[in-house]
Amino acid sequence: MPLLKNGTVTADPWHDGTAGLIVTLEQWRAQRDTLLARNVPLGLRLAPSDDVETVGDDARRFALIAIDFPAFTDGRPYSSARLLRERYGYDGELRATGQVLRDQLSFMQRCGFDAFEIANPNAAQDFAAAVGEISVVYQPAGDREPTIAASAHRAA
Amino acid sequence: MTTQVVSANRLDNGRVVYLAPSGQWIGALSEAEVAHDATAAESLLHRAATAIIDRLIVGPYLISVTAATGRPQAERLREQIRATGPTVAPAHHDRAA
Amino acid sequence: MVAIYHYDDADRTLVRERVAQFRDQVDRRLSGALTEEEFRPLRLMNGLYLQLHAYMLRVAIPYGTVSADQMRVLAAIARRYDRDYGHFTTRQNIQFNWIKLEETPDLLHDLAQVDMHAIQTSGNVIRNVTADHYAGAAADELDDSRIYAEIIRQWSTLHPEFSFLPRKFKIAVTASATDRAALKVHDIGVRLHERDGAPGFEVMVGGGQGRTPMIAKTIRDFLPEHDLLSYLEAILRVYNRQGRRDNKYKARIKILVHDLGAAAFAAKVEAEWAEIKDGPLGLPEAEVARIRHHFQPPAFRDLDAPNSLHVAKARIDPAFARWLRINTHAHKQPGYAIVDVSLKPVGGIPGDATADQMDALADIAAQYSFDEIRVTHTQNLVLPHVEEGALHAVWQALGRHGLATPNVGLASDIISCPGMDYCSLATARSIPIAQAISTRLADLDAQEDLGVLGIKISGCINACGHHHVGHIGILGLEKNGQEYYQLTLGGDPGADASLGEVIGKSFSAGGIVDAVEKITVAYRALRTPGEAFIDAYRRLGPAPFKETLYAAA
Numbered sequence: 001m002p003l004l005k006n007g008t009v010t011a012d013p014w015h016d017g018t019a020g021l022i023v024t025l026e027q028w029r030a031q032r033d034t035l036l037a038r039n040v041p042l043g044l045r046l047a048p049s050d051d052v053e054t055v056g057d058d059a060r061r062f063a064l065i066a067i068d069f070p071a072f073t074d075g076r077p078y079s080s081a082r083l084l085r086e087r088y089g090y091d092g093e094l095r096a097t098g099q100v101l102r103d104q105l106s107f108m109q110r111c112g113f114d115a116f117e118i119a120n121p122n123a124a125q126d127f128a129a130a131v132g133e134i135s136v137v138y139q140p141a142g143d144r145e146p147t148i149a150a151s152a153h154r155a156a
Numbered sequence: 157m158t159t160q161v162v163s164a165n166r167l168d169n170g171r172v173v174y175l176a177p178s179g180q181w182i183g184a185l186s187e188a189e190v191a192h193d194a195t196a197a198e199s200l201l202h203r204a205a206t207a208i209i210d211r212l213i214v215g216p217y218l219i220s221v222t223a224a225t226g227r228p229q230a231e232r233l234r235e236q237i238r239a240t241g242p243t244v245a246p247a248h249h250d251r252a253a
Numbered sequence: 254m255v256a257i258y259h260y261d262d263a264d265r266t267l268v269r270e271r272v273a274q275f276r277d278q279v280d281r282r283l284s285g286a287l288t289e290e291e292f293r294p295l296r297l298m299n300g301l302y303l304q305l306h307a308y309m310l311r312v313a314i315p316y317g318t319v320s321a322d323q324m325r326v327l328a329a330i331a332r333r334y335d336r337d338y339g340h341f342t343t344r345q346n347i348q349f350n351w352i353k354l355e356e357t358p359d360l361l362h363d364l365a366q367v368d369m370h371a372i373q374t375s376g377n378v379i380r381n382v383t384a385d386h387y388a389g390a391a392a393d394e395l396d397d398s399r400i401y402a403e404i405i406r407q408w409s410t411l412h413p414e415f416s417f418l419p420r421k422f423k424i425a426v427t428a429s430a431t432d433r434a435a436l437k438v439h440d441i442g443v444r445l446h447e448r449d450g451a452p453g454f455e456v457m458v459g460g461g462q463g464r465t466p467m468i469a470k471t472i473r474d475f476l477p478e479h480d481l482l483s484y485l486e487a488i489l490r491v492y493n494r495q496g497r498r499d500n501k502y503k504a505r506i507k508i509l510v511h512d513l514g515a516a517a518f519a520a521k522v523e524a525e526w527a528e529i530k531d532g533p534l535g536l537p538e539a540e541v542a543r544i545r546h547h548f549q550p551p552a553f554r555d556l557d558a559p560n561s562l563h564v565a566k567a568r569i570d571p572a573f574a575r576w577l578r579i580n581t582h583a584h585k586q587p588g589y590a591i592v593d594v595s596l597k598p599v600g601g602i603p604g605d606a607t608a609d610q611m612d613a614l615a616d617i618a619a620q621y622s623f624d625e626i627r628v629t630h631t632q633n634l635v636l637p638h639v640e641e642g643a644l645h646a647v648w649q650a651l652g653r654h655g656l657a658t659p660n661v662g663l664a665s666d667i668i669s670c671p672g673m674d675y676c677s678l679a680t681a682r683s684i685p686i687a688q689a690i691s692t693r694l695a696d697l698d699a700q701e702d703l704g705v706l707g708i709k710i711s712g713c714i715n716a717c718g719h720h721h722v723g724h725i726g727i728l729g730l731e732k733n734g735q736e737y738y739q740l741t742l743g744g745d746p747g748a749d750a751s752l753g754e755v756i757g758k759s760f761s762a763g764g765i766v767d768a769v770e771k772i773t774v775a776y777r778a779l780r781t782p783g784e785a786f787i788d789a790y791r792r793l794g795p796a797p798f799k800e801t802l803y804a805a806a
């Protein structure tokens with residue numbers, strides 16, 4: 001599956017295991033200390049129903065967190081992403097996997113996703129178009145864009 | 157097994173259509189192709205699936221009709237209303253200007 | 254300047270970009286790049302349904318406020334893209350019934366010219382925010398609820414986290430002790446009140462209609478103004494994460510609140526809120542003031558001496574007197590009145606208005622009501638600020654366009670969903686039942702004698718016609734290819750909200766009209782002097798009404 005990062009299609013270093021080891025939340029909870037002791041970069045794979053509170057501040061220990069969208073209509077990963085970014089200070093790669101479609105990319109990006117597994121040959125063009133479609137935002141989110149209300153012309 | 161025709165809405169304008177023997181999707185239920193058995197009904201759906209791919213229609217399904225007069229008529233009220241329009245006159249027809 | 258929210262460049266940019274985005278989505282659908290399964294949620298997020306006969310577009314009228322210029326554009330859209338009429342809905346929106354997908358982007362472009370759109374009028378998102386339709390005018394209000402509704406509208410618009418909720422989400426706002434917005438049957442109801450002189454909100458959660466009707470529970474008595482958005486975000490986040498997604502019939506927030514219990518649900522919200530209340534969502538006073546500025550009262554004239562022209566006219570014209578009694582309401586400004594415009598002519602289609610009527614209303618509003626019109630959740634319209642001295646002229650002008658039926662709040666002021674005449678989900682027709690009942694109960698003296706009576710009709714279990722909160726509720730169903738109608742009694746959408754009870758076996762289309770008439774006859778016989786229908790029902794219970802309907806059959 002092509003990986004889109006920083007707006008460009010890149011090779012996925014996690015794909016063949018060279019970048020490090022990816023674990024599920026269950027594995028993490030069962031073997032946290034052993035995994036940490038291995039001293040390799042860790043990735044975490046989350047299902048939409050996984051409680052990110054159980055990861056908590058440990059989020060920072062991961063180099064990659066991937067959250068699955070089993071269907072694009074499942075909106076739970078948006079909340080998970082915001083919590084990881086805004087509450088638990090996660091600043092590594094936050095990847096959307098599963099049914100990742102062009103018309104949800106800007107919502108995902110706004111919630112803090114910065115990498116997308118996207119089954120589309122034009123992923124890069126699509127991404128550029130999709131995130132440029134709406135240039136103003138009304139509410140704060142994980143992307144920390146200035147909101148309309150906070151922007152200069154209204155501060156007056 | 158009841159007699160059936162296949163109906164859908166056009167993708168571009170949403171209007172109600174039926175598959176005719178000519179292969180065209182037409183507005184008149186009375187001109188639609190009637191399937192008298194399961195195999196024929198299956199074939200109607202199959203042709204509808206092609207029309208989806210051709211971006212002509214959305215949401216095709218079979219409806220039961222009576223074809224006693226040779227011309228199909230919808231059995232259920234919902235399909236009668238789809239075939240002939242709302243049973244209530246819109247405002248400008250029943251209100252003084 | 255008309256007291257609506259005036260877009261600035263940023264607001265306008267968002268709406269125009271949204272139109273361009275949707276145009277691109279439509280192009281991709283028509284060219285085959287998007288499948289129907291992929292496109293459907295996208296079109297729904299922009300209010301576009303596929304109905305029985307065509308596409309249907311639902312246009313947002315935030316908190317029911319529309320200017321004369323905007324109304325003219327709605328009329329123009331009805332002419333250009335539809336069949337010269339539109340349908341005003343219980344959610345203070347307007348629906349156009351005969352829309353073409355390929356023309357929708359142009360239609361949205363036309364709307365955007367007057368700062369209107371169809372954003373979030375459908376789909377599993379925070380829907381168009383509704384409010385008291387008398388806001389800014391009612392004598393009994395504490396403040397203009399539209400200020401807070403607009404703040405919520407902005408926060409919820411294209412909210413990235415809440416664009417794929419388990420199910421649709423409806424928020425209503427009032428700022429008065431009288432609930433004219435049916436708060437308790439909304440996912441969230443927000444009621445402004447005051448404590449020690451400071452404004453704050455009672456927050457109610459988990460009301461709804463549909464197949465499992467529920468009355469909302471208060472989870473917070475007093476929320477300071479500053480915390481409005483952070484608290485709403487906390488509620489939505491708990492719901493987005495924990496609401497059921499396995500069964501669409503159990504996915505509304507009311508089920509989550511019910512399953513957890515209101516106290517446990519409130520605890521989760523409070524815990525989430527504690528984490529974010531000091532964050533960027535705090536509502537600065539300056540922002541509230543900025544929004545408030547848009548809703549400044551119009552330039553009312555000082556009319557200390559009561560203008561008695563209308564009183565004099567009423568003395569000599571009983572038809573005008575009746576309309577005054579029934580279709581006008583107390584205004585906060587001395588010398589002004591609120592005018593209710595009935596969209597319920599006898600035998601007509603509830604909520605429908607022709608393009609000509611829309612234009613006429615725009616003209617009347619421009620001349621007599623500071624350019625303002627409101628849409629009510631009872632599918633009527635309102636001219637919010639009419640000078641008393643102009644009431645007679647307004648009455649005559651409305652009458653020329655079939656808009657002065659003096660029945661607002663009375664038996665023939667029926668709420669009805671489109672039902673099987675338009676709606677693909679319907680199990681029965683609802684409009685013809687409304688028409689037959691309003692014709693049967695047409696006599697105006699008799700209606701006035703019956704007093705406040707809400708008859709509400711839905712064409713299926715989804716309850717878009719509010720039948721659960723009808724004093725008399727009617728639900729259209731189907732069995733063996735026949736339409737039949739279930740009757741409920743005792744519902745009410747107000748501050749003391751209640752859900753109607755099914756009182757016996759169902760009726761045929763003809764039978765339901767007789768049944769409603771029998772209920773009115775029984776009520777007249779049973780009431781104490783001055784007792785409204787709902788009060789009589791609450792005192793007596795269903796038994797005497799059952800008896801009238803089913804005894805000696």
Ligand code: HEM
Pocket residue numbers: 302304309341342343344348420423438460461462463464465505669670671675676677678715716717718719
């Ligand atoms: C014509 C196409 C329409 C469709 C497909 C539709 C669909 C639905 C559905 C599925 C529900 C049930 C939601 C649930 O229980 O979770 C519902 C509820 C509702 N709809 Fe509609 N509706 C339509 C038109 C309308 C109209 C015309 C109005 C206003 C007159 C309206 C206002 C409402 C209201 C007030 C509710 C109940 C409140 C609630 O969501 O619990 N809808 N609608």
Ligand code: SF4
Pocket residue numbers: 670671672673676677678679680711712713714715716717718
């Ligand atoms: S109540 Fe049913 S029939 Fe009526 S509009 Fe809603 S979904 Fe359609």
